[in-house]
Amino acid sequence: MKKIWKSIWKYIRKETWSPYVAGALLGVVGILAVWLSNNLLGASGAFENLAGLLGKAIAPATFDNMYFNFIMPPGFTYGVAMLIGLFFGGMLGAATSSTLKWGKKDAANDDKQWKRIFGPQVWKRWVLAFVGAIILEYAAGIAGGCTSGLAISGGMLLAPAAFLFIAGMFMSGIITALIIYRRRY
Amino acid sequence: MTTLVIALVLGIFFGFALNKAGLTKYHKIVNVFRFTDMAVLQFMMTALVVSMIGLYGLRALGVIEFPNIPATYVVGNILGGLVFGVGMALTGY
Numbered sequence: 006m007k008k009i010w011k012s013i014w015k016y017i018r019k020e021t022w023s024p025y026v027a028g029a030l031l032g033v034v035g036i037l038a039v040w041l042s043n044n045l046l047g048a049s050g051a052f053e054n055l056a057g058l059l060g061k062a063i064a065p066a067t068f069d070n071m072y073f074n075f076i077m078p079p080g081f082t083y084g085v086a087m088l089i090g091l092f093f094g095g096m097l098g099a100a101t102s103s104t105l106k107w108g109k110k111d112a113a114n115d116d117k118q119w120k121r122i123f124g125p126q127v128w129k130r131w132v133l134a135f136v137g138a139i140i141l142e143y144a145a146g147i148a149g150g151c152t153s154g155l156a157i158s159g160g161m162l163l164a165p166a167a168f169l170f171i172a173g174m175f176m177s178g179i180i181t182a183l184i185i186y187r188r189r190y
Numbered sequence: 191m192t193t194l195v196i197a198l199v200l201g202i203f204f205g206f207a208l209n210k211a212g213l214t215k216y217h218k219i220v221n222v223f224r225f226t227d228m229a230v231l232q233f234m235m236t237a238l239v240v241s242m243i244g245l246y247g248l249r250a251l252g253v254i255e256f257p258n259i260p261a262t263y264v265v266g267n268i269l270g271g272l273v274f275g276v277g278m279a280l281t282g283y
Contacts, residue, residue, distance in 0.1 A: 025236045029236055038197075040248065046204060090199060094201060137277045138283065141277035160234075162245065178222075
């Protein structure tokens with residue numbers, strides 16, 4: 006028995022799991038979300054709830070519209086709590102494999118492939134991340150969810166929206182990667 | 191309140207799974223679009239299959255009821271997906 010626990014612990018300490026094992030874990034989390042709280046997994050919606058909260062406080066007139074009143078009402082929602090958990094869960098994952106880069110030298114950008122394509126400048130990565138995140142969040146607003154909130158949560162309920170979204174995502178993702186990588190594709 | 195605690199705990203496992211699958215890294219996300227690393231698809235599809243079986247099984251047993259299914263509006267879903275893919279391949283998040 007002790008041996009089994011030891012090998013499980015050893016697997017937890019590994020930096021990268023088999024995507025099948027990690028995916029199965031997420032599948033169980035998805036089932037539990039519906040079972041325990043009759044809710045779906047999601048990440049992007051929480052940002053909109055928080056943005057709405059902030060917007061209503063600063064510029065109530067601008068945020069007094071259909072979207073923020075009915076579709077994405079602001080507040081400390083289920084999704085916001087999940088987003089906080091997501092952040093610390095990711096940290097926990099890195100901590101268990103001793104790859105947490107908090108305060109380390111290359112913490113701001115440690116991706117070799119990124120540096121090879123875009124250059125070594127840290128600010129470039131942060132600017133691109135910021136711009137890209139705006140695109141992501143805006144797109145998630147149009148589609149009604151992101152990879153987790155629509156593609157996975159919707160997909161597991163066999164919602165047609167999820168599969169339309171996945172198709173669109175891969176189509177433009179492949180084209181964008183082709184443009185960025187060109188001959189290195 | 192209880193629901194928020196559940197959300198927090200599930201979120202931790204969610205983030206943990208993403209990190210362990212390596213999906214918190216730029217090259218993992220972008221390489222699926224270059225067909226050189228299929229981890230994203232393997233991860234997503236495994237999660238989908240496991241939760242589909244679980245959810246439909248539990249519903250058949252009468253244990254759970256499905257929450258609101260994400261709305262289908264063809265143009266919006268596809269357009270959103272198309273824009274989303276650009277952001278995803280650009281930033282790798």
